[in-house]
Amino acid sequence: GCGIATFSVGIGQVSYWFPQKRQGWALGAYAGFGNTAPALATIGLPVVTMYWGLSSAYLISAGILIAGILLYSFLGQNAWFFQLLRNGYQADEARVMAQQKGQEIFPRGSAIQALTAAARTWRMWPLVVLYFTTFGGFLALTAWFPTFWKAYYGVNLATAVSLTAAFSLLTSLIRVPGGIWADRMGGERVAIMALASLLLGALIVAFSGVYAATIVGAALMAVGMGVNNAAVFKLVPRY
Template structure:
C-alpha cells in the first residue's frame, strides 16, 4: 500500500521560501526608476510629467497584471504564471541595460523615451508576482497558518523596494548607471533560478496534473492538509470574486495601505527635501526607514492576525495609521513628522497582513480571483495617489506637502467603516457557506 500511495513534491515551507524570494526579486522593479529619475531627466531633457510617468510605469503594469495573473492561480497553481512574469521582467531590465550601455550618456535623447517606457513596463511585470504568490501560498497552508505565511511572503517581499532605494544609488556611484541595471539583471536571474527550484504548486495541482481528475486530486490533497481548493478557471474565479460584494471593501483596504505604501515610497523623498529641506542622502534614508518598517512589521501583522483575527488586527492598524496621518498632516516639526512617518508605515504594514488574512475567510470559493482584484486594484493606489498629492501642492503651495497627507486621514476613516461593515455581516456569510 505504501508503494502505491501518491506523493507530493516539496512542502509548504519550501514553497513559501521560493515564492517569497521570487516576489522579493520581482518587487524591486517598483523602485527601478525612482533613485535614477534625475539622471534620465538631465540626459533626456524630460518634463516633470514625463518623469512622473516613467517612475510610475513599472508600478502601473505590475498593478494591472496582478488581476489576470492572480486569478490564473486557480487554474494552474501559480508556478507557470510566476515564471512568466519574472521572465518578462528580465526582458525589460535587459532592455534597459542595453539602452544605457549603447546610448548613455551622449545618445540617450528624448526620442528614445517610448522605448524607455516599454522596457520599464516589462520590468514592472515582476511586481505582479505578488497576487500569484498569494494564491499559491494560500493553497499550501491551512487556514490557521495562512495569516503568518502570507505575511512572511508579503512582508519580506515588500522589503525589496526599500533595499533598492538604498543599494541601487550606491551601485551606480561605484560602477556607473549601466552597471546598476546590470546588477539588477543578475539579481533577478538568480531569483528565477531559486523560484524554479523551490516554488512548487500545492498538492491538489500536483495530483490533478497526473490524472486530470478533480475529485480524486481533491481527496488526495486533503490527506496532505490542503484545505482550500479552486472552483474554476481564470475568468470564472475573477467573475465569481467580483460578484462577492465583500471583495470590494478588501480592495479599498489594500488600495489605502499597500497602494498608499507604494505612493509614499515614491513621494517621501520629494517631501523631505522640499518641505523640510533635508539633504538627498538623508531623504533616501528616511524613505527607506519607512519602507522597511512597513515591510518587516507585516510579518508580525500576520502573526497578530492569526491570534486576534483579521478584523481586530485591521482596526488596530488603521487607528495607528490614522494617528500617524494626523501628525504628518499638521506637524511642522521634523522629529514629530518622523514619528508620524513611522506610525504610518507600521499601520500600513500590519493592515496589509490583515487584509490577506481576511481574503480566504470572506471569499473562500475564489481566493485566486479575489487576490487578483485586491492585489491589482489595491496596488493602483501607488499610481493614483502621488498625482493627487502633487495637485494639492500646486493648489496650496509649500504647505500642501504636509496637508496632502490628509488624504490618508480620510482613507483611514473610510477603511475603519468598511471593516466594521464586514464584521457586522460575518454571521450572514457563515450561514451562507454552511448551506
C-alpha cells in the first residue's frame, strides 16, 4: 500500500516538471520503468527464496527500499513552483517565476480542493475506470498467469515464470513508447487503439485453447494494457 501511494505521489511530482506536450513521454517513462518491479520480483523472488530462504528475500527487499530512499533524498527535487514557495515566495509570485522557468502545470489549491475539482470533472471518472481496468488487470494477471500456464497448458514452473515475467516486462516497458505515441497522436486515439488490442488479446486467451495462440493473445493484452496506461497519464493533466 505504501509503495503504490509513493508511486502516485511520484506521478504528480514528475508531471509538474514537464510541459503539456511531453506529459505522455515523461509519465510513460516514469511508470514504465517503475512498473518493471513485478516482473523482476517474479523472476528473482523464487531464486532468492530457493537458495537463501524467505528471510533473506525480505532482507534484500528492505535493502533495496533503503537504497532507494537514500538515493531519492539526495536526487529528488520538487518542481520550481514548490521550491519557490519553500523559499518564502507568495503563491502568485512563485507561479509567475515558475512559468518563466518553463513550468506549465500547477496545483489547484489544497489536496482536498484538487480532489474535489477532479471529482466534478466527468472525464475523470472514465479515465479512472480505464486505469483501474488496465493497471489493476496488469497486477492481477502478473499474479495469476503462473498458475494459468501450469494448470491449463501443463508447462513447468520455469516456463510459467518466464512467460509471466515476459508479460509483465512488456506491459511495463511498452508504456514508454506508448507515452510518446500519445504525445504525437493524442491520448484518446491511442487509448482506443490500445483497448482494441486488449480486447482482441483477451478474446484469444479466453477462447483459443492453443498454446502458441494464447501466448500471442497475452502479448496483445500486455501491449493494450501498457499503452492504455500511458494514454491515460497523457489525458489526466490535460483534463
